[in-house]
Amino acid sequence: MNAMTRDAMRAPGPLPADHPRVMARRIGVLLVNLGTPDATDYWSMRRYLKEFLSDRRVIETSRLLWWPLLNLIILTTRPGRKGKDYDTIWNRERDEGPLKTITRAQSDALAQRIADGALGAAGEQVVVDWGMRYGNPSIASKLESLQAQGCDRILLVPLYPQYAAATSATVCDKAFDALKAMRWQPTLRVAPPWHDEPSYIDALARSVRSGLAGLDFEPDVVLASFHGVPKEYLMKGDPYHCQCAKTTRLLREALGWSKDKLMLTFQSRFGPAEWLKPYTDETVKELARKGVKKIAIITPGFTADCLETIEEIGIENREYFLEHGGESFARIDCLNASPEGMDVIEDVVRRELSGWL
Numbered sequence: 001m002n003a004m005t006r007d008a009m010r011a012p013g014p015l016p017a018d019h020p021r022v023m024a025r026r027i028g029v030l031l032v033n034l035g036t037p038d039a040t041d042y043w044s045m046r047r048y049l050k051e052f053l054s055d056r057r058v059i060e061t062s063r064l065l066w067w068p069l070l071n072l073i074i075l076t077t078r079p080g081r082k083g084k085d086y087d088t089i090w091n092r093e094r095d096e097g098p099l100k101t102i103t104r105a106q107s108d109a110l111a112q113r114i115a116d117g118a119l120g121a122a123g124e125q126v127v128v129d130w131g132m133r134y135g136n137p138s139i140a141s142k143l144e145s146l147q148a149q150g151c152d153r154i155l156l157v158p159l160y161p162q163y164a165a166a167t168s169a170t171v172c173d174k175a176f177d178a179l180k181a182m183r184w185q186p187t188l189r190v191a192p193p194w195h196d197e198p199s200y201i202d203a204l205a206r207s208v209r210s211g212l213a214g215l216d217f218e219p220d221v222v223l224a225s226f227h228g229v230p231k232e233y234l235m236k237g238d239p240y241h242c243q244c245a246k247t248t249r250l251l252r253e254a255l256g257w258s259k260d261k262l263m264l265t266f267q268s269r270f271g272p273a274e275w276l277k278p279y280t281d282e283t284v285k286e287l288a289r290k291g292v293k294k295i296a297i298i299t300p301g302f303t304a305d306c307l308e309t310i311e312e313i314g315i316e317n318r319e320y321f322l323e324h325g326g327e328s329f330a331r332i333d334c335l336n337a338s339p340e341g342m343d344v345i346e347d348v349v350r351r352e353l354s355g356w357l
Contacts, residue, residue: 303341
C-alpha cells in the first residue's frame with residue numbers, strides 16, 4: 001500500500017463550505033542554534049545579551065542578586081565591548097553574524113539532500129527550516145511557519161553535540177513555551193545529543209586530518225576546546241562535562257593520538273565562579289611558557305563557527321600564545337555546512353524521523 005492509498009483511506013468525506021482550511025500532512029525539521037545579535041551597535045547587542053543572560057538556564061544565580069547586576073552593570077558596559085568583537089567577524093555581505101550564515105547554509109544543505117532522495121520518496125513530505133534560541137529568527141516564529149505549511153509533526157534538532165541544560169534544554173523550554181500558545185499543537189520530537197555517535201566522531205577525525213594537512217607546520221599539541229559552564233552545574237548533575245570528555249577520548253582514539261597530543265579544555269568563562277577546568281586561555285599560556293612552540297585548536301562542541309570560535313579562539317587565544325613565547329598557532333574550522341558536517345546532521349535527522357516516514 002503506497003502513501004497515496006493510505007492518505008485516501010484516512011481522508012474524511014467532503015468538508016462543509018465554512019470549514020477551516022485543512023493542510024496536507026507534512027513533517028517539519030527545525031534546526032536550532034544558540035543565536036546572534038541583529039547588528040553590532042549598542043542597542044542591538046544589549047537586546048541580544050539581555051535575552052541571553054536573563055535565561056534562568058544560563059544564569060542560575062538568585063534573581064535578587066542577578067537582576068541589578070545584569071541591568072545596572074553588565075548591560076551598561078558589555079554591549080559596547082562585545083559589539084566591537086562581533087564587528088571583527090561580521091558577514092558584511094549579508095549584514096549578519098557568521099552563526100546565522102552557517103546555520104542557514106546547514107538548513108539549505110539538509111533540505112537539498114532530502115530533495116535529492118536522502119530520505120527516499122517520503123522526503124517530499126519533509127520541510128526543513130532553522131531558527132535561533134536567542135535573537136532572530138525565533139523558535140516560535142519558525143514553529144508557526146512550519147505548522148502553516150501543514151507540518152503536524154516537527155523534529156526539533158538543537159545543534160549541540162553534547163547536552164547541557166544551558167543549551168539543549170533551553171531550546172526545548174522555548175519550543176514548549178511556543179506550543180502553549182497553539183490551539184492545535186504539532187507533535188514535537190526532540191533529537192538527542194550525538195556526542196559519541198560514530199558518524200560524528202568520524203566527521204571530526206576527517207576534519208582534523210584535513211585541517212592539519214593544510215597547515216605549513218606540525219602542531220606539538222592540539223587542544224579540543226569546548227564552551228565552559230560553571231562547575232556548580234556539573235555538581236548538580238549536568239552531563240555536559242562527561243560528554244565532552246567522551247567526545248575527546250573517542251576522537252583521540254580515532255586519530256591514534258595520546259593524551260599529551262590532544263588535550264581537553266574549556267573556554268568562555270564568565271564571572272568570578274569556578275568553571276569547568278582546565279581553562280583554554282590558561283592552558284594556551286602555560287603551554288607557551290613551557291616551551292611548546294606550535295599548537296592548533298579545534299572546537300568540537302560547536303556545530304558552526306561563531307564569535308567564540310573565530311574571535312575568542314582565532315584572535316584572542318592566538319595572541320595569548322604568541323605573547324607567551326609560542327611561534328605557530330592555528331584554529332581548525334568547525335564542521336559547519338561541510339560535507340562531513342552535513343553527514344552528521346543528516347544521520348541524526350534520518351534516525352530520528354524513523355517511524356514518521
